[in-house]
Amino acid sequence: MIFRRRGLLKYLFLIPALWLIAVVLFSLRSSTQVQPDVNTDQGELILKTDQNKESSTPTLINSKSSKDNEEALGVHEKEKLAKNKHPDEDHPQEERDKARAQAKEMKGQVQLMPPDKKENLKESPGEMGNAVNIDKDKLTREERVKFDAGWKNNAFNQYISDMIRLRRSLADIRDPECKKMELHPNLTDASVIIIFHNEARSALLRTVYSVLDRSPSPLLHEVILVDDYSDKEHLKLELEDDIKDLKKVRLLRTSKREGLIRARLKGAVAAKGKVLIFLDSHCECTEGWLEPLLDPIARNPKVAVVPIIEIIDDNTFHLVSTPIQNIQVGGFDWNLIFNWHVTPDREMKRRTKKTDPIRSPTMAGGLFAIDRDWFDQLGMYDPGMDIWGGENLELSFKVWTCGGELLCAPCSHIGHIFRKRSPYEWPKDVNVVKKNTVRLAEVWLDDYKKYYYERINNDLGNYGDVSDRLKIRERLQCKPFKWYLDNVYPEQFIPGESLFFGEIRNRGNKEVCLDSQEVEESDKPVIGYPCHGQAGNQFFLMSKINEIRREEKCLDYSGGEQQLNQPNKLVSFSCHSMRGNQLWDYEASS
């Protein structure tokens, strides 16, 4: 299918191509064969000579011969690289400039073809970010097999992803205020780094095109794809062919499975833009996504900025948007797991405009922008961390304690396919997340690490050597973790600072205690149960902001005024630190 479509594409290009060749040959008075390179970057048309036109071997365009790239490639690819240098390189600069100027003039007259389909945009599925619904039962048997395989391999509906154009349109979901935002005049350019492992072709390329199509050209230095050792055929030569005309896109490959953290490090080291932006390989950037990420960094290079992460439905690919007032910020629990919170009132009051960035204690980790030099000074990621997990909190803690800020840009919206499971295999012999998290706690948490260690029974396992990371903390004179808790995340529940702890007995019937069976599940009724004195389900803490809680679950009154005397209105619910239904008083006299 893919090849047939692309075969057709050649003919679609042929008419403007022939026309262009004629014009350019005339203007350059050159005997060199020239072919248009439809660069998707802002629809700008750039001409290049193509010496490899007859060759069907895909070339690694944009890889040039940089050391980083050569390291990333196997011997086979290296040979190919040597043979197929970037076509632009053997051409005098002067001539290239002239050709570009010419091309620019003609821009308005040249029709750009979308790279995937020629269908009427309005009829194409999923345009404007809309949902695509198909009835699986109406598919042929073969199509149903494809449908099921798509889900199995990706943990999202690849069948529908493949139906949607790579350059589908999206609604402009920004708040109207965002379009009037006064941007810093000196925004710098960015390298967008996308790590992937066995990603579906349509999801990966849609991510790339959404970046190319919706970024102002001067602000986008390059897009670096880092293949973390995929074994799917469509990500080998076919991918190189897919991106060969995308001038700003470079492809690096790891030589073994490195995991997200070390693959990102590889991309960061190779990047040349002033700002690094990390994206997942199944995203869609919406209109105006880039500038609000760069703006806070232009004002203060020591900030890291996250976008609003919008949900792309894993089944229908509907892109759903969040109004600014519902933006959540990042926190963490004492298992050192990231979680979301409603933006605290104090932060809403500190901001003066709807479009002002929102301070966030932590980041989710998948999507963010950071100044390259600042990231470097911070020691980037901890290379002793494996694969995935804990790296987002490590970066959050060090950005804040080492003199920076972590901000959420309310005008930058990026869609992301949230999956319900990971479709990939991970090593089963080591507990990767625990190793990473212990390293995080050892380096950054000071005495507070005990709360995490209590939760893993003080079994730290072999977490390697963290002395290099401690040196970074010392060199940058980063503030203690207590400073972070007091100033950046005062809502955080600190078990040792509880007002009271123990069981909660009924005054009338002293044999009955409050008992909450499920800590794991929200919305479970909290019941009266004979006191057993064994703590466990009957153990509660009263936090300094007057919640009655255990771990991340708080005692929550879920009924209305009229229902006061009905049973089961006390539930155990995720703590929200907004008081309200979770505010309790303790009267010492009673």
Ligand SMILES: *[C@@H]1O[C@H](CO)[C@@H](O)[C@H](O)[C@H]1NC(C)=O
């Ligand atoms: C932007 O850059 C120009 C030229 O370097 C400089 O004169 C100007 O002060 C800068 N503007 C701001 C707001 O930093």
Ligand SMILES: [Mn+2]
């Ligand atoms: Mn993801």
